[in-house]
Amino acid sequence: MQKxxxxxxCNAFFCSCEQLFRPDLxxxxxxxxxxxxxxxxxxxxxxxxxxxxMGEPYFKVKDICEKHGVHVFSSNFSLYTNMSDRVMxxxxxxxxxxxxxSVDEAFLNLTGFETWGLExxxxxxxxxxxxxxxxxxxxxxxxxxxxxxxxNHIAKKSDKAKGVVCLLDPRLQDIALAKTEVEDLWGVGRAxxxxxxxxxxxxxxxxxxxKNDKLIKKIFTKVGLQIKExxxxxxxxxxxxxxxNKKQINCSRTFGTPVFELQALRxxxxxxxxxxxEKLRKQKSVCFAVEVYMRTSPFKNVPQYYAIEEQxxxxxxxxxxxxxxxxxxxxxxxxxxxxxxxxxxxxLSHIIDRNQAQMSLFDLPDDVKSDSLMKCMxxxxxxxxxxxxxxxxxxxxxxxxxxxxxxxxxxYVTGWTxxxxxx
DNA sequence: TCTGGGGTCCTAGGACCC
DNA sequence: TCTGGGGTCCTAGGACCC
Numbered sequence: 001m002q003k004x005x006x007x008x009x010c011n012a013f014f015c016s017c018e019q020l021f022r023p024d025l026x027x028x029x030x031x032x033x034x035x036x037x038x039x040x041x042x043x044x045x046x047x048x049x050x051x052x053x054m055g056e057p058y059f060k061v062k063d064i065c066e067k068h069g070v071h072v073f074s075s076n077f078s079l080y081t082n083m084s085d086r087v088m089x090x091x092x093x094x095x096x097x098x099x100x101x102s103v104d105e106a107f108l109n110l111t112g113f114e115t116w117g118l119e120x121x122x123x124x125x126x127x128x129x130x131x132x133x134x135x136x137x138x139x140x141x142x143x144x145x146x147x148x149x150x151x152n153h154i155a156k157k158s159d160k161a162k163g164v165v166c167l168l169d170p171r172l173q174d175i176a177l178a179k180t181e182v183e184d185l186w187g188v189g190r191a192x193x194x195x196x197x198x199x200x201x202x203x204x205x206x207x208x209x210x211k212n213d214k215l216i217k218k219i220f221t222k223v224g225l226q227i228k229e230x231x232x233x234x235x236x237x238x239x240x241x242x243x244x245n246k247k248q249i250n251c252s253r254t255f256g257t258p259v260f261e262l263q264a265l266r267x268x269x270x271x272x273x274x275x276x277x278e279k280l281r282k283q284k285s286v287c288f289a290v291e292v293y294m295r296t297s298p299f300k301n302v303p304q305y306y307a308i309e310e311q312x313x314x315x316x317x318x319x320x321x322x323x324x325x326x327x328x329x330x331x332x333x334x335x336x337x338x339x340x341x342x343x344x345x346x347x348l349s350h351i352i353d354r355n356q357a358q359m360s361l362f363d364l365p366d367d368v369k370s371d372s373l374m375k376c377m378x379x380x381x382x383x384x385x386x387x388x389x390x391x392x393x394x395x396x397x398x399x400x401x402x403x404x405x406x407x408x409x410x411x412y413v414t415g416w417t418x419x420x421x422x423x
Numbered sequence: 424t425c426t427g428g429g430g431t432c433c434t435a436g437g438a439c440c441c
Numbered sequence: 442t443c444t445g446g447g448g449t450c451c452t453a454g455g456a457c458c459c
Contacts, residue, residue: 034427041427041459059425075427102430102459189457221433223457250429299426345428404425 003235004141004168006108006122007148008091008129010084011136011156013104014042017083018073020134021412029070033058036254036403037074074405082413083135090132094125099239107145109239122164141166142173145237146230149186150176150204170233177205177231187227195219208232245283245351251276252345255401258297259341265294266328267395272346273327274394277320278381280348281374286316286366288350290323292330297342305341307334316352319370320377323348324393344401 010016014032019025029046033039039057040047050068052061058072065072084103092098097109113121122139129137140152147167154176155165167173183193185204199215201207208231210216217225226236251272259265269292280287293308311326327346377389 036427037425038427055426057426062425105459187457191456221456223433246430248430252428254427297426343427 001111002143002168004110004113004118004143005145005148005235005239006095006110006125007101007140007142007145007152008106008108008125008137009140009152009156010087010104011138012042012044013084013135014073014075014080015044015047016135017080018071018076018409019044020083021409022071025071029065029068030073031065031070032073032075033407035075035405036256037406038254041075072407074408076409079409079412083133086133087129087135087137090129091125094121094128097239097241099241107148107239110141118168119164119166122166123162126163136163138163139165141168143168143233144230144235146186146227147173147233150180153180153184173233174205177208178203180204182207185227185231187223192220192224204231245285245353246279247349247351249276249279249287249348249351250345251347252293252343253401253403254343255341256404257401259401260337260339262332262335262337264401265335265341265344266331266393268344268401269294269327269331269346270324270391270393270395272344273324274320274390275386276346276348277318277323277374278378278386280318280351281378284354285351286318286354287323287348288313288316288352289348290327290330291347291349292327292334292344293346294331294334294341294344296339300340300342302340303338305336305339307336309334310349312350316354317366318354319366319374321391322366322370324391328393 012030015030018032019030027046028044029050030044031040031047031052032042034041037058039055040052041054043052043054047070050064050070052064052070058065064070080103087104088098088100088106091106091108095108095110099107101107108125110118110121118141122141126137126139129135138152138155140148140150140155141164142148142151151165151167155161155163158165165176167176180203182188182196182201182203183190185207188196196202196207199210201210207228210228213225213228216228230236253268253272255268259268273290289310289312291308291310293306295306296302296304298304309330311330313322313326317323380389381387
């Protein structure tokens with residue numbers, strides 16, 4: 001039986017979330033900035049029309065924004081993840097199999113739904129999501145994930161499509177692929193687009209019909225060939241269903257103001273470790289290694305320094321205090337005085353399920369006391385806001401390194417409102 | 424003045440083993 | 442001085458995604 005994939009993608013997701021609580025901003029140019037109010041990460045179509053690009057640094061287009069009365073927000077991730085949960089919950093009612101691909105995208109398995117009238121069904125999904133959550137979405141349908149992506153791309157751009165495009169008919173695939181530039185394909189980035197162009201492959205149809213598979217595999221690896229086959233309507237990427245745990249957990253931030261002192265770096269890194277360990281405990285895992293890095297600003301004409309090192313641990317842990325201890329050893333070793341530090345980060349890796357963690361002969365695994373302390377901390381922070389309870393190394397005030405978020409919207413969705421995830 | 428953050432997957436190459 | 446071949450595991454780095 002032919003498989004059928006749908007890709008549901010929220011339109012200008014972060015902006016749509018902000019507009020929900022500011023109906024006066026509907027149909028206006030609105031943008032959301034990255035952390036530290038750095039660059040644009042979400043734009044309404046009205047803002048795109050003003051020529052503001054994705055990833056554009058805010059300071060470069062501030063003039064244009066002020067001139068056209070653009071409403072600009074700092075990012076408010078707790079709002080976005082909360083809204084994302086609601087969207088995904090609604091989608092889960094329409095399919096037995098849902099893959100949450102990112103905060104604003106999901107793949108649905110609609111195989112065997114033909115009898116319902118697929119396009120009608122997709123329109124019903126779209127209408128229901130918008131009714132339940134207020135978030136507008138576009139939907140692409142196809143026999144493979146890659147073709148569903150292409151369909152979605154067209155659904156977003158075309159006025160005629162009214163938000164839904166179905167690419168199950170091979171004749172429509174021909175037309176759609178001929179109109180799709182190779183760099184707009186899912187999985188084709190800058191480097192591989194350049195390679196394809198050098199073979200005189202300009203659009204997705206030319207790629208799909210290219211004869212030399214061996215050459216594609218050689219210059220573009222196995223994945224390149226899989227993409228090509230997906231364009232030929234052979235499914236190569238399946239839905240990823242299991243709520244899979246992260247294999248590495250990062251936390252890094254650019255500082256609001258540059259940092260010179262070791263003590264300030266220690267505080268910042270301790271905070272990043274805390275947040276990473278919280279995520280680690282949430283997925284009931286432990287890690288065996290922590291990596292720390294620090295850097296100066298590559299955009300600034302000052303002496304540059306970048307250092308990174310991993311510290312392995314003798315036993316798996318998710319105890320914030322233990323990981324901080326290891327991280328501080330690395331940090332102290334890497335730190336050089338006299339540099340203007342602009343960013344630091346940590347990465348937890350070698351992550352395994354807590355139950356599978358082997359006992360070590362040389363180091364004590366997390367004991368019951370550690371577990372209950374961490375549990376208590378997580379509970380309080382979930383209830384009263386993150387950072388209510390922390391370990392002392394995180395510091396308490398005077399955070400020169402804290403993020404600038406001057407344009408943040410209020411806390412619209414408050415308290416402990418996490419929706420149960422039972423997709 | 425002001426340029427984000429968090430992930431995954433693949434491959435090549437080295438270390439090691441028999 | 443001569444010095445195979447195949448397998449596995451790990452890591453660094455590249456590319457890509459949203």
